[in-house]
Amino acid sequence: AQSVTQLDSHVSVSEGTPVLLRCNYSSSYSPSLFWYVQHPNKGLQLLLKYTSAATLVKGINGFEAEFKKSETSFHLTKPSAHMSDAAEYFCVVISRSGGSYIPTFGRGTSLIVHP
Amino acid sequence: DGGITQSPKYLFRKEGQNVTLSCEQNLNHDAMYWYRQDPGQGLRLIYYSQIVNDFQKGDIAEGYSVSREKKESFPLTVTSAQKNPTAFYLCASRDSRSNTEAFFGQGTRLTVV
Numbered sequence: 001a002q003s004v005t006q007l008d009s010h011v012s013v014s015e016g017t018p019v020l021l022r023c024n025y026s027s028s029y030s031p032s033l034f035w036y037v038q039h040p041n042k043g044l045q046l047l048l049k050y051t052s053a054a055t056l057v058k059g060i061n062g063f064e065a066e067f068k069k070s071e072t073s074f075h076l077t078k079p080s081a082h083m084s085d086a087a088e089y090f091c092v093v094i095s096r097s098g099g100s101y102i103p104t105f106g107r108g109t110s111l112i113v114h115p
Numbered sequence: 116d117g118g119i120t121q122s123p124k125y126l127f128r129k130e131g132q133n134v135t136l137s138c139e140q141n142l143n144h145d146a147m148y149w150y151r152q153d154p155g156q157g158l159r160l161i162y163y164s165q166i167v168n169d170f171q172k173g174d175i176a177e178g179y180s181v182s183r184e185k186k187e188s189f190p191l192t193v194t195s196a197q198k199n200p201t202a203f204y205l206c207a208s209r210d211s212r213s214n215t216e217a218f219f220g221q222g223t224r225l226t227v228v
Contacts, residue, residue: 006157009155031214032214032215032216034216036219041203041222041224042221042222043121043205043219043220043221043222044205044207044219045219046216046218049216051214051215090157090158092217094214094216094217095214096214100163100165100171100211101146101209101211101213101214102148102160102163103148103207103209103217104160105150105157105158105159106157107155107156107157108155108157
């Protein structure tokens, strides 16, 4: 079985300050991990992915995430928040489950950026 | 352009009516998924299909039905048995042979009155 826990339902930062969105996972097999962003009433856009290559992954819009197997974590960071980063963020794990690969989502973290 | 298309974007239905949401992809993906999104609950899996003419129930399949007659298409029917159908519905597709990412449509917001 696999699961994802996003530790914060809301994160509030000021523009120009660092962003940290936390994600922990559990998986019976070597997982692939993803972060997606969703703006209101839109679909999900892939920010970055980890698929067993480098543990520090760089994505679009200045975001990056580090896969830490010992901590079962895949936290998303950005050095300096921009107003346009305000959105919902989802951490996703995909690993093999009964012969299938099923994406499992965290509950999401709403990022609020103050001017 | 390759992609995944959901239609319509907004849908209103009266209580007790069945309604079908469309999802089409031209990415040549064999796996397709339907998720339901409610505030604060993330995305919950309704149904998925790994191959044409085959599909599996997800975590919240009750009150929903699907078909997969063509690789490109995976329509979702919300039946009158679904107790609380008002939600945002997202369709996704991916290459099922590996652990690659899923691609999402823009979603359909269903409101039942």
